[in-house]
Amino acid sequence: MSGASDVPGARGPGDPREAIFEVVVTQLTYEADAVVSVRLERPDGAPLPAWEPGAHVDLLLPVGITRQYSLIESPPDFSSYTIAVLQQPNSRGGSEYVHVFLRPGQRVALGAPRNHFALDPAPHYLFLGGGIGITPLLSMVRAAALRRARWSLHYGGRSVRSMAFAQELVAAHGDAVRLWPADERGPLPLGELLRERADDTLLYCCGPAPLLSAVQEQAERAGWPREAIHFERFAPTVHAHGPDLPVTVVARRSGVEVLVEEDESLLDGLARAGVSMASSCRAGVCGACQATVLDGVPDHRDDVLTPAQREAGDVMMPCVSRARGERIVLDV
Template identity: 80%
Template structure:
């Protein structure tokens, strides 16, 4: 599904530097359905595209709600939303994508840091509605910076613990991860330093790697060999090209006129995910699981290349 036009119907300041944006179709028609953990591309009038987690929709999906943290040193997306976006302004939104899906489990541990609370809002709500055991721990610089804290208190009661760093210090990860309910899954979203600390604490405390799920705002650094030229056949398009060592597979395909969607260009959004028909991908994304990487039948051509000199892609 291509991008579609929506109207900004409401902007609400939720905390220091955090504004929520409600979006509706101009004709009032329902928006595409989504599941907890999904995000959308928001295409701003100045041509900037950014990804934001979906927070809520009414049962008829007549609107979407996202939250945007103002980042003054960003590439301009958050600054535009905070300074220029107004109710009534039209923007474009992409169809929901979900690479942080809430798998069914008997229990959950949710860890959110700062604006990383946003995908966990719908997850905790779903866990509560399903009658699952869960705990939500939310860390931030201060209470003033922690969006939705009152809403979360009302909805989750004792299942919620707030950790405003200026008074509590950081989340006590070893304490939180030491005891694990049978079959529990851990979902975590926040700054990269927090995610790295959670990964280390989870390993120390015996959490299986496949039961620890992360969503990232920025790509991690993946070790790999030198980038070499690779021949790529876009089978459906009937185009064969040589991708040079100084360009990505995605850029090579676009240069050759092969239509393929993209957004973040850093391996964290999944917009360019492509089926691999032949060849072995050299995965450098932050989306695919270990099992998906081992299967080798899909890749993110914005960052990943080939373990060999040829790939055949279903584009």
């Protein structure tokens, strides 16, 4: 792995991330209305880190904006990555920059892959995608097919024109893929799709918040076990919790102890005390700031950890989560 680069927006030496790579845009392709795919390669042609289905990367743009995008494709030698970006109507600058300013030949920075939406082994999968939420599922269906697992993908969108990669999926996988353009067929029939579940089936779903909420409600109603349901979210869930209180955070590895006030996050409190940590979304959905808990009980408010990980209490996301008590010790 290479070290940090001098690309605008990249972190410098000592950054807590594993690596920041300089990459060059080698191809942009419009895949659907307002969706462009971007192929990225190392300038020297060296391979990029290997990744597994469900992984995403941080794209660090020259204007100082960092956004997370699912990896959708790599050749076997990992000589390139491909991501897909939806131009959001109320963009905060990331998708607008990609669509309006990013061009082949331009250099940007890229973080090492992270995966909090991993494809667990199973004999049978049900994949549900909505809109640009199809992106992490693209690599998953290819992997499921290679594993000779039984699987089906139901893909919903406003119209066929807005559904990136739809025709390619049907051409490659035939009847295993069902398209649900709302203007022709209506919304995904979640009640029907989730009504019966075989004991060996895992559910993977990515899309807008209303879709994920509806899937969770229907799955729970149909008796799907929590450990069989996997979501990737674009926006944080609102988690009910009591009033925030001051908490002492001990950064064991840094030798720092700081009192974090009720109106700041643990991440911000640690930064105020000089403890540098990786972060990106600051909303508990990307997992960049995950920290190991050495002592104390976390008050989890993220959308990354599984129920089992929450119960274990070994890790937490200090950008949004706090402590159930007056003190917590982190391995940072």
